[in-house]
Amino acid sequence: MSNLYDLGLPKTAANHVALSPVSFVERSAEVFGDLPAVIHGQRRYTWRELRDRSARLAAALRALGIGRNDTVSVMLPNTPEMIEAHYAVPALNAVLNTLNTRLDASLLAWQMHHCEARVLITDREFAPTIAPALRLLRDEHGRTPIVIDVADSEYLGAGERLGTHEYEALLAEHEPLARLEGPQDEWDAIAVSYTSGTTGDPKGVVTHHRGAYLNAVCNAATWTMPHFPVYLWTLPMFHCNGWCFPWTVAMLGGVQVCLRKVDAPHILGAMRDHGVDHYCAAPIVHNLLIAAPAELHAGLSDAGPSGAGPSGAGPSGAGPSSAGRKKIRGMVAGAAPPASMIEGMAQLGFDITHVYGLTEVYGPASVAVQRPSWAGESLSDQTRLNGRQGVRYPLQEGMTVRGADDMVETPADGQTMGEIMFRGNIVMKGYLKNPAATEKAFEGGWFHTGDLAVMEADRYVKIKDRSKDIIISGGENISSLEVEDALYRHAAVLACAVVARPDDKWGETPVAFVELRPTAHVTAPELVAHCKSLLAGYKVPREIRFEEIPKTSTGKIQKFALRERARAGAAVAVAVTAPAAVKP
C-alpha cells in the first residue's frame, strides 16, 4: 500500500470545510441577495434581509450565552421566525429543538427538560400551552429557559407575553453576525426532534450537519427542483425540520411562502396568489385539497383533469419564460397514501411525487422515481407504481428489506415481507440519552424502521404495514393498510383504520373504524360487500365501527388506542359477517 497521495496534501482552509446547510444561506444572500426569499402575509424579505435577520438572531442568542451543543427550543408555526431559527441556531453550533405545536403542556415540559433547553422562542398563539409548560419545567424540573416571545404580524389573537425578551426588539438590538458558518465538525448535532410516539415514550432524534446538508441537496436532486422555486410551507417545519426543505430552498435561492393555518382555502389561495410551484404535505392535507369546492381549484395549474398521469421524473412545467402557469408539484409522504388520494390529485392536475421516510432519516429517504416506461401504463397501474415507497434517495447509502431476526434480504418477489432498513450518511446520530434504544435501532449496521414491506420485481419497495399493525388471522398475515385502501375506495369514507382484535378461533380478526364524509351515508353491510368485491374473504373486516378515530399530534392514527377499543367492545359496534374461509 503506497502513501504517494498522502504526503504534502493536507486539509487547508482553501480545500476543506465542514458540510453544513447554513452555507446555503450565505450563498443565496451573497449571489441572490436582491431576490425574494420569504412571503408572509404583508411581510416580504429578500435573501439579503432574511440572512440579515437570521444573523441578528444568531448574535442575540450568542449574547444570551448560546453556543456549541446548547439547545434552543422553538414553539412556532410556519412563520419567518421559524425559518430564521433554522439558519441562526445551527450557525452557533447550537441544537434546534422544534416543538410540535399540538402537544400538551406536560409533554412539552418533558421534552424541554429532556433536551435541556436553554432558550425557548415561542409564538404568542401558543402562550396558553406554553405558560403551564414553563411552570411545570420550573416546578417539577427546576429548569427555567430564557423565553423569547414572537408577536407575528399575521396572528390576530391575543396571547400573553411570557418571556423577558421580544423577538423583533432583540433583532433590532444586535448587529448581525459577520458570517453564518457551520461547525468545525460536520458530525456535530444540528437538531433534536422528538418522535410523536405511536407507542411508548417519545425519543429525541439527534441529527447532524452532514446529514442535513446531504438531505437538503438530495431533496433538490431527487425532485429535479429548478433554481428559484416558489415553495409553500404546508408541511409543519416542526416535523423533521420540514424534511430539510428550509435548507433546500436556501440552496436554490427560492421563495418560502409561509402559512400559519393549514386549510384548503389558505393553501389554495396562497398557491394562486404567489405562483407556488412546490410544496410537501401529508396525505391528509391532500384529502382536504381534493375535497375543497371546485371554485378554489380554478386557475391553479396548467393541466386539466386529463393531465392525470405521471409526467416523468423531471419537472412538468417549462422554465419561468414559458407561457401560462407552471404545474404545481407536491411531495407526499406517508406509509401508504390511499390510491384514491393519488388519483384525486392527478385529476386536479397536480404532479405528485411520492416519498417515504422517518424522523430518524431526516424526513424523506426513498422516492418512487417515475420510470419512463410507466407513461405507457394504464392510469390505475401508474397510480399503483407511483404509490410505492420506491428506491433510496441517491445520497443515502443503502435501503433494504430484511428479516428483522436473521438480517437476510427478502427476495424481490413482491410477496415476502421484511422490515425496511436504511444505512448511510442521512441517518441520525442516535437517540438523545438513550444508548439502549440507539443500539437497538442500529442493530446489524442498519437503521430499523419498524415498517414491514415487500420488495417488488423492479426492486421498488412497497410498505405492507407497521410491524405491530399486521393482523394474523388463521395463520395468515393481513396487511391493515391493504384493507384500509379497499375501504378508502368507497366514496363515502373520509378516514378509516383497521386493527386486530383477539379471536379465540382465528387468533386475530380485522376490525375497521370508519369516519364518513359529512353528507355521505353507507351501512356496515354495504361497506363489507364493497370490501368483499376487492379483497380475499379472510381479509374482509369482521366488524365495522362508525366512530371518531384518535390521532397523534402529527396526525398519525393511534392504532394502539383503537386496538384497546376493539378489544373492549364498543357502544356503536355493529357485528356484520364472519370471515370467510382462511385459505383463499
Add this chain to the structure above:
Amino acid sequence: MSNLYDLGLPKTAANHVALSPVSFVERSAEVFGDLPAVIHGQRRYTWRELRDRSARLAAALRALGIGRNDTVSVMLPNTPEMIEAHYAVPALNAVLNTLNTRLDASLLAWQMHHCEARVLITDREFAPTIAPALRLLRDEHGRTPIVIDVADSEYLGAGERLGTHEYEALLAEHEPLARLEGPQDEWDAIAVSYTSGTTGDPKGVVTHHRGAYLNAVCNAATWTMPHFPVYLWTLPMFHCNGWCFPWTVAMLGGVQVCLRKVDAPHILGAMRDHGVDHYCAAPIVHNLLIAAPAELHAGLSDAGPSGAGPSGAGPSGAGPSSAGRKKIRGMVAGAAPPASMIEGMAQLGFDITHVYGLTEVYGPASVAVQRPSWAGESLSDQTRLNGRQGVRYPLQEGMTVRGADDMVETPADGQTMGEIMFRGNIVMKGYLKNPAATEKAFEGGWFHTGDLAVMEADRYVKIKDRSKDIIISGGENISSLEVEDALYRHAAVLACAVVARPDDKWGETPVAFVELRPTAHVTAPELVAHCKSLLAGYKVPREIRFEEIPKTSTGKIQKFALRERARAGAAVAVAVTAPAAVKP
C-alpha cells in the same frame, strides 16, 4: 460549552460512510439495473451489466496488485472502458490518471513516471504514441507498468498490441467484486490529472472522493438534470474526469452515449439517433456545430430559431411523456466563449448553460444561473448576461474576486479587476509532489485561479483575462478577451487570439492572430474598421496577422507562443493602423 450531544452517539456502520461517487454506480445497478447505461456503436450495456463489467475490472486490477494509492493510468477515448475505469479504479481506493490522448510520447512518459503508474490501460489506436512512451519509461525512468490493451469494437484501424493483458479477456477471467465501495477516508485521492500547461511544467492535480462526490451531485443540482438523462460524451473524459459527469450520470441512472470521434456529423448523428438531451463541450465544439450544414441540424430539437432566449434555470423540455423531442441542453465552459457562439447555439434551438472552472476545482465550479428577470431582456443582453462566469456552484463554499497581493475583495462595480479565487470542498488536495506550488496556489486560504475578472453589480463574475494575458497599453489595461470577442463578431473569423507586443511608446500594444473560415475573405483594414466600430480606439489591434494559431493538447490557445511570435515579427504580418489616443 456543553457535551450533551457528544455522548453515546458514535459513528456506526448504520449512520456513517465515506462519501464516494462509486456509491452511485452500486445504486443504479441495484434499483435501475435493467435500464440502459451505455451506448457505443452496436454495444449496449444496462446498469447491471456496466456495474458488472466495472466490478470485473476492479477484481482484475486487484489481482494485478492494485490497491490504495496505486496509480492506474488510462489512455482511452470516450469509450465504455473509460467509464468502467472511472468506476473500478476508485473502488479499489486506487488513483485514476487519465492521460490526454493528444500528448506526445515524452510528455506521456513524464506523467506516468511522475505519478508512478503501476498499470496502463490503453486503446490500440494510441499504440503509435504509447509504444515509444513505454520505451522511454523503461529506458529513462526504469519503470515498467503492467499494460492492458483495449481492442474497441468501434475502432477500425490496426494498432499494435503492447501489453501482456487484453481488456475483455481480463474481464472474462475474473469474477466481479462483490461490491464497488468507496475508501475508508473520503479525503483519499481519487484521481490525478495533469494540467495541460499553457505555461511551465504540467502539474499533477490530485482530487479526492469527497470533492468528486460533491461535484458530481452539484452538476445535477446546478443544471436541474432529470432522472435518466441521455448524456453524450463530447467532452473528453480525460479532461478533469469529464467534469465528474461519469458519476453524475450514474447518480441519475442515465445513459452515456460514447463517442470516439468528436466532429459535427458524429455529434449531431448521435444526438438524433439516441435522443440525447444533455452534453458538455468546449466553445470550439459549438463552433463546429454552428458551422455544420443545415441538413445535419434538422429534427434535432423542439425549438426553432425563435426559441433563442434562455429558458430559465430549469430544464426546458417536459418529462419523458411529453410529445415531441426534448430540447437539447449543453453545458459550455471556457474563459469567455464568444457571444457569437452563444447566440449561434440559441438560434439552433439548443439551451446552453454557461459554466466556468479548472482542473483544480474538478471542472465546473461556477455557473451563470439564469435569473427569471433575464427573460425580459433583449436577446443581446441575455447573451451577455448568460456568457458570464456567474456564481459559485452551491456546494462550493466560496468564490471571490480579490487583489492577488492584498487579498481585498474587489467592489461589485463591473470595473475593478481582481483574481478569481475559490475555496471549499470542491478544491483539489493539491499538486502531486509539489508542495511549493500547492502552498502558493492556496495562499491566504483561497485557491488562486490565475484568471482576472470583475464582479458585476449582481455579483456575477465576468472574466477579463488570464493575469498574464492582460495587455497594458499607455497605462490602460486591455482585456485580450474583449478584443477577441469583437473579432469573433465578424462573420469571417473562425478563430483568433490577441496578445501583447512590447512597444517603446505605449509599453505594450495589442496584436491579433486570426484564422478565417474556409470560404471567407476579409482584409486586415476591414477587420480593424470592424473593431473600431465596437471598441475604444486604444483597444483596437495595432496589427492583424492571418496565421494558424497554436493550441495545447486540450485545445487551449498557446498565447505564450504567440507572444514570442509577435515579438519576433512575422512573415505574414500586415501592419495596419496606429492605436488611437490612449485615454478614451
